[in-house]
Each structure stands twice: as C-alpha cells, then as structure tokens.
Amino acid sequence: MRFLIIAVCVLACVLGSQAGPIQPCGMTVNGTKVDVSALFAPSGSYVIKTSNATYEIQVCGNVQTNFPNACKIPSPANWIDTASGKCTPIGDLDTVGWDVTPSTNGIYSTYYHGALNPGGVYHYSARYYIECGTSTSSFSFEHFRPQESQFHFTITTPLVCF
Numbered sequence: 290m291r292f293l294i295i296a297v298c299v300l301a302c303v304l305g306s307q308a309g310p311i312q313p314c315g316m317t318v319n320g321t322k323v324d325v326s327a328l329f330a331p332s333g334s335y336v337i338k339t340s341n342a343t344y345e346i347q348v349c350g351n352v353q354t355n356f357p358n359a360c361k362i363p364s365p366a367n368w369i370d371t372a373s374g375k376c377t378p379i380g381d382l383d384t385v386g387w388d389v390t391p392s393t394n395g396i397y398s399t400y401y402h403g404a405l406n407p408g409g410v411y412h413y414s415a416r417y418y419i420e421c422g423t424s425t426s427s428f429s430f431e432h433f434r435p436q437e438s439q440f441h442f443t444i445t446t447p448l449v450c451f
Contacts, residue, residue, distance in 0.1 A: 310349035316387040316396055321451050323396055325349070325419055328426060328446060334367075335428045337442070343369040344430055346442055348398075348417065351382050365400045366415035368440065379403040379440050380415040395420035395449040399439075411438040418443045421450035 310329035315322065326349055333353025334345040345352045345360075345367040352367050354360040356376055360367050364378030365385075380400025390397050396419050403413035418431070422445025431441040 311382065312349075314349035318389055318396065318451060323449055323451060325396070325446070325448050327448060328419070328444065337428055337430045339430055341371050342430075343371065344440070344442070345369070346415065346417065346428065348419075348444070362404070364403060366403070366440065366442075368413075377404050377413065379413040390418055390420060392420065406438045414439045416441050419449050420445050422446055 310326040312326070313324075314326035314329070315324040317323070328348035329350055330347055334347050334355070336355065337344040337346065345354055347353075347365050351363040351365055352360070354367060354376070356367070356369055359369065359374055359376035360378070361376075362378045363382070364380055365382050366379045368377045368379050369375070370377075381402040382400065384401040386399045386401070388397055389395075397416055398419070399414055399416045401412065401414045403415065405412055414437070416439055418441065420443060424447055426444060426446040426448075429443050431443045433440050
C-alpha cells in the first residue's frame with residue numbers, strides 16, 4: 290500500500306510539471322504554419338521589469354515563477370506589484386486565442402480569464418504581440434489597457450517573418 294501511494298505521488302509530480310510548450314503553439318496564416326514553440330522559456334519564464342512592476346511571461350505554457358510565496362495560481366503571465374509584492378495571474382493557459390497582428394507583421398496570442406480585476410467586472414488578460422524582427426528575440430512590456438483589463442507585451446523574433 291505504501292508503494293502505491295508513493296508511486297501515485299511521483300506520477301502526479303511528473304505529470305504536473307510542464308516540460309515543454311503546449312501544442313499547437315501558433316497558427317496558420319495564408320496556408321503557412323507559424324510555430325512559435327521555440328519561444329518557450331526552458332528556464333520557466335521571461336522576466337520583464339518596469340519602475341512599478343515585474344512581469345513574468347511564458348509562451349505556450351505556464352510560468353515557473355520566481356516568486357513562489359506570492360504566485361500560487363498557474364498562469365502564462367504574472368504581474369508582481371513592486372510596492373506590495375502582490376502577484377496577480379493575468380491569463381489562463383486553457384483560454385488562449387491566436388490571430389494575425391493589426392500590423393500584419395506577425396501573430397498574437399491572448400490568454401484570457403486571469404484574476405478578476407478589483408472592480409469585479411472583468412478578468413485580466415495578457416496579449417503577446419509576436420512581431421517579425423531581428424535575428425534575436427526580445428521581450429518587452431508595451432502597456433496596460435484599463436478599459437479591457439488587458440496587459441500587452443511585445444515579442445520580436447524572426448520566427449514570424451512570413
């Protein structure tokens with residue numbers, strides 16, 4: 290009996306950890322498959338710091354947080370307030386949508402259904418604009434759209450130069 294309990298616990302730990310990006314990780318644009326799974330951060334997340342916040346984002350996966358005492362809910366994006374240390378999940382991996390960017394120079398993913406905003410009307414969401422860019426990938430915080438409770442991030446990479 291003890292062996293069975295240990296085996297179940299080990300299996301749950303292995304299955305609960307994410308070893309790679311979810312699939313599909315991208316979309317088809319004009320008949321061309323655009324796959325951005327190479328942007329998945331094996332280290333657990335990309336960390337973006339601003340003057341009043343730290344953001345952790347993961348492409349096609351949940352963040353493996355650097356703030357385990359604050360960030361308790363699995364999410365592809367976390368917003369950590371610098372002053373309070375509060376962590377807010379701003380998306381849900383199970384509710385992702387893909388589309389072509391407004392500039393038509395890439396694709397974007399939107400992770401819906403993050404934490405409920407303080408007004409209690411909208412859930413936060415994270416949108417990653419993945420734009421055609423130079424030979425190295427870069428990640429930045431673009432802005433927050435309060436009317437939509439949506440955080441925008443920009444990723445430039447040659448993976449979406451189609």
